[in-house]
Amino acid sequence: MKLRPVTEALDRAISKVGRKEFDRLTLHRNPQEWAVDVGHALDSLRNLQSSDVNTDYDDSWVALFYLLWYQPGQINVAYTAIRSMIDSRDAGQILLGDGGKLHVFDLGCGALAMQFAVTVAVAISLENEQCITEIRTDSYDTNKPLVTLGKKLWQQFKIEVSKDPEIAPLSEAIKKVRPRSSTSKNIFVGGNVSAESWISAIHSVYPNTWPDLKETIDQIKERTDPDAEFFTSHSMRENLLRLISPPTDTRRRHPKSTIALRWSSHFPEITRFRKEIYSEISRLPGDFRFNGRDIIWYLDRMVTWSCQDPRFLIYTRDR
Ligand SMILES: C[S@@+](CC[C@H](N)C(=O)[O-])C[C@H]1O[C@@H](n2cnc3c(N)ncnc32)[C@H](O)[C@@H]1O
Numbered sequence: 001m002k003l004r005p006v007t008e009a010l011d012r013a014i015s016k017v018g019r020k021e022f023d024r025l026t027l028h029r030n031p032q033e034w035a036v037d038v039g040h041a042l043d044s045l046r047n048l049q050s051s052d053v054n055t056d057y058d059d060s061w062v063a064l065f066y067l068l069w070y071q072p073g074q075i076n077v078a079y080t081a082i083r084s085m086i087d088s089r090d091a092g093q094i095l096l097g098d099g100g101k102l103h104v105f106d107l108g109c110g111a112l113a114m115q116f117a118v119t120v121a122v123a124i125s126l127e128n129e130q131c132i133t134e135i136r137t138d139s140y141d142t143n144k145p146l147v148t149l150g151k152k153l154w155q156q157f158k159i160e161v162s163k164d165p166e167i168a169p170l171s172e173a174i175k176k177v178r179p180r181s182s183t184s185k186n187i188f189v190g191g192n193v194s195a196e197s198w199i200s201a202i203h204s205v206y207p208n209t210w211p212d213l214k215e216t217i218d219q220i221k222e223r224t225d226p227d228a229e230f231f232t233s234h235s236m237r238e239n240l241l242r243l244i245s246p247p248t249d250t251r252r253r254h255p256k257s258t259i260a261l262r263w264s265s266h267f268p269e270i271t272r273f274r275k276e277i278y279s280e281i282s283r284l285p286g287d288f289r290f291n292g293r294d295i296i297w298y299l300d301r302m303v304t305w306s307c308q309d310p311r312f313l314i315y316t317r318d319r
Contacts, residue, residue, distance in 0.1 A: 001124055005167045007265050007305070009160035010072060010116075015269035017152045018068050022277070025060060035281045037061045039288045042295040045069070049234065049308070054208060063111070063145035067153065068270055071111050073261075073307030078117035078202050080262045081230040081312055086121070088254055090318045094125040096227055100133035101195035105187060105220050107213055108204020109139035111150030114230075115179060116157070118198075123173035136195065137179045140187040140216065141204075147181055154179065188220045200230040203310075205240045214244040225250075229315040234308065241313040254314035261310070267303040274299045 026034045041061035048055050048070075056062050086094050095102060102122075106114040115137045122132050141147050161170050199220060201213055220226075229251070231241040238257060247253055278299035281288060288296045 001120075001127055001167060001169055003263055003265065005164050006120060006170065007263075007267065009157060009164060009167065009170075010075070011267040011269045013153055013156040013160045014067060014071060014267070015273050017149065017156050018064060018270065018273055020152075021060070021064050021067075021149060022273075025064065031280055031284055035284055035288060038065070038277065038281065039296060041065050042298055043293065046293070046295060049236075054206075057110075057143035057146055060145045063149050066146055067111055067149050068274055069303060070307075071113060071153070072267060072270075072303065072305050074110070074113035074202060075116045075120075076261050076263050076305045077232050077307050077310045078114045078200065078230070079120055080259055081200075081202075081232060081314055082117055082121045083262055084254060084256075084259050084312070085228050085230070085314050085316045088252075088314075089316060093130055094121060095130065095132065095196050096318070097196065098131060099194055099196070100131045101136075102132065102134070103136040103195040103197045103224070104138065105197065105199045105224075105226075106137060106139045107187075107199070107201045107216055108209065109141045109150070109181065110146045110202075110204070112137075112139055112147070112154060112179075112181070114200045114202050115139060115150075115154065115177065119173045119177055120170065122176065123167075123169040126172055127169045132173075132176060134195070135173075135177045137177060138187045139179065139181040140185070141181070141183060142212075144183055147183065151181065185216060185219075187216070188223055193224075196227045197224040198228045198230065199226045201244065202230065202232050203234070205231065205233050205237060205244055207237075207240070210240050210244050217244055226315075227317055229313075231313040232310055235311050238311040241311065245313065245315070247315075251315040251317050254312065254316065257311050257313060259310075259312050261305065261307065263305040265305060267305075270303040271301075274301075274303065
């Protein structure tokens, strides 16, 4: 399956969902008012790269700009982790047995980057004639706005993918996904014992979240013995990954923690939308500085599949 039509479908889906959300948030408000919210959201997202200041994931503007910048890179990180795991297995297959069922537990799911990545990986495996009949995704997050946008994005992505026969295997894979998301810990109720299981926490491990995430991961592991585990973070927080899932002797650890991302190329529709917001704000009087930083310029950059300096901790097993 070619990457170009997948990128185009995601580009259209993110920009359509983003534009709708922007219209909702700016309804009956003048640009001077909403520009301040945009500035605060971008400032809050910059905290993702600092040490311990928290990002406000309960803010709908933060969720919107997460989608309009980070989402493609995060899907790429999750996809890279999955592909590297598959390539490192003796049989080189997405599933170990021939039961055809997969159950993914994704913690700190945000806008469902892992669900998108699993679906693309499954589409490629279907093309290679592997048997996959059902993919359950159980996605858990403590904050609503990103998950809500992720669900809207999933719906729109389905529509965009279905329009393009070049990515028919992706349509097939999407039909097999049974997504479930929750903001409470009923995530581990009703696991399918015959399915192979994966656990993931993609860039959700932070100094203030890891104890809670570890508790949830340990609870899931009591019920299911995962066939693969995927943990990623910015390089600055790599040490936290081993805290939430220390090595055991039943699984094999992927030899590398730095892995080159699989996809590159850019997203013209999302880029255009961000530039439109930038030009509207830059016409306003006053300077939009937050915590002493002029962060509005950040809207005037090209959106790509890239993610800055990711680290990976991947476990798998062979049967
Ligand atoms: C940087 S985002 C990553 C989202 C997604 N995994 C991705 O790769 O795009 C971090 C996510 O962790 C969530 N989060 C924060 N604390 C959490 C906790 N204690 N349990 C579960 N999720 C949490 C946030 O709401 C946010 O959606």
